[in-house]
Amino acid sequence: MSGAVKRLIPLFDRVLVERFAKQTTTKGGIVLPDKSTKNVLNATVVAVGPGGRNQQGEFVPCSVKPGDKVLLPEYGGNKLEIDNKEYYLFRDSDILGKWQE
Amino acid sequence: MSGAVKRLIPLFDRVLVERFAKQTTTKGGIVLPDKSTKNVLNATVVAVGPGGRNQQGEFVPCSVKPGDKVLLPEYGGNKLEIDNKEYYLFRDSDILGKWQE
Amino acid sequence: MSGAVKRLIPLFDRVLVERFAKQTTTKGGIVLPDKSTKNVLNATVVAVGPGGRNQQGEFVPCSVKPGDKVLLPEYGGNKLEIDNKEYYLFRDSDILGKWQE
Amino acid sequence: MSGAVKRLIPLFDRVLVERFAKQTTTKGGIVLPDKSTKNVLNATVVAVGPGGRNQQGEFVPCSVKPGDKVLLPEYGGNKLEIDNKEYYLFRDSDILGKWQE
Amino acid sequence: MSGAVKRLIPLFDRVLVERFAKQTTTKGGIVLPDKSTKNVLNATVVAVGPGGRNQQGEFVPCSVKPGDKVLLPEYGGNKLEIDNKEYYLFRDSDILGKWQE
Amino acid sequence: MSGAVKRLIPLFDRVLVERFAKQTTTKGGIVLPDKSTKNVLNATVVAVGPGGRNQQGEFVPCSVKPGDKVLLPEYGGNKLEIDNKEYYLFRDSDILGKWQE
């Protein structure tokens, strides 16, 4: 994880994730052009916000934590580019699941 | 159930299900092409999330549990492919009913 | 009521109903083609879910019970086919009224 | 009021009404074709449901009662035909006003 | 105010108003055709409902009372014709303001 | 401020404002045609309503008061003409900011 991204604190229930590396060769060893590969749905949580607010205005903590391996939905999220690397911000409630160790 | 899927924990009120096997021959024994068969609406619950949050931010448990046989709506759900098998994530409230033993 | 349908428990505020038999002859005795007859709006309740949840996450019981004769709206509901018979699932709040004995 | 309609109990905040008879002749005595006459907006309440539910799941009684003369909105309502007579179901909150005796 | 309109009680937060008379001549004395004149936005309150309901199902009184001179929005409201006179029903919250004496 | 406008009391969380005079000459002294000039976004508050209602039906006071200089959004608001002068009604929550003295 690069230096700048460490300083980014997501707000509310936003979760900053880094997708797993794309598989760029087939099992048979053929190199895949970048466009032909779909978004990788597995990602590592880099940082989480303090949580969204309930109707009393109190923070409700996120359900994932930095380091968690999560399953992302196919669409959505805000793409960021920090130090030439791609990151994504998702709302906590849009993350589908997490992978147990 | 394969190894990887066991490690997936759905978040919030999401329910991970595996549809029953498709009927690929008619009662008369004719083999059906895959495209002509509709989605199977019966499924087995594989894993459930901790539940959605109410307005106080507390978790409201899901109404189904792993092993339950459930009736799915015709549309909706997130399709996943884990270890070359298809699974689906549905919100607890979208599941129509469950089959008593 | 067939065997399989007895084992189906609707979830939340869903109500499983069976429509009254379609009138397939006119009063004068003419046989009506199946397509010309509208959906029958009267139905018998077969099973009810535990009820929807209020904002505290508690179940609010359905306003009908198995055996009730109810009046359905013209549109809506989920059609199911169980053991070659048609059933419908409606949300409790979509049922227009019930017929007193 | 015919026999069958007496047995219909509206659910939630639904109100069963019977519109006043349509005026089918002009003041000058000309007979009007049925299509040229608009829906009559005045109606008599035949039956009322127990009321809608508030956020705690408690019933909030309807604001009209059987026998009330009410003013209906121009559009909306569910049309029913019971024993060859037309009735309408409206949500309590869609009824515009009531006529004092 | 004619006899019939006195007997109409608006329901919920509805307010029955009578618009001020349309100005049908210009300041210079030219008679304006009826179509060229816009709706008059000032009106007198004729009757008010008991008020809308809050989340506990209690009535919240209307903010205007019979006799108040009010400012209406350009669009909206239900037009009624009672004894050959035009009246309008507006929701209390759609009325823009009232004119102090 | 003319006489009639003083008597207008906005309802709920509405705020009556008068926009600052339009700049009709450029800095270089060229006269601008009326159509070429945009709406002025700065305005003076003329009157405020008692406030909107919260879920308990209580009034929540407006965040501005008569005499405040405010910043309006580019679109929205109800235009009024009183005694040949233009005024605007905005919801309190649509006003972007206020200018400190």
Place this chain on the structure above:
Amino acid sequence: MSGAVKRLIPLFDRVLVERFAKQTTTKGGIVLPDKSTKNVLNATVVAVGPGGRNQQGEFVPCSVKPGDKVLLPEYGGNKLEIDNKEYYLFRDSDILGKWQE
């Protein structure tokens, strides 16, 4: 920060920001035309409102404060021009994250 902008107090949960200066030359020194450069997503908070209101009508403070360096979403916000400088107003909940010192 110029004089006039210091006097602007955002209302509710609005946050006044000034975007970082646009990069107008490439790393190789080529001057970029103004149109070819995207909006800068990093900004400095200039002023914050008292916060939005919760359902009880109480203010919920903003999650950023003047001087904070924040990450803006690609779209949205109200553009203002004060003393020939561009500023933007964003709702607190639309700001994606903040940069730690």
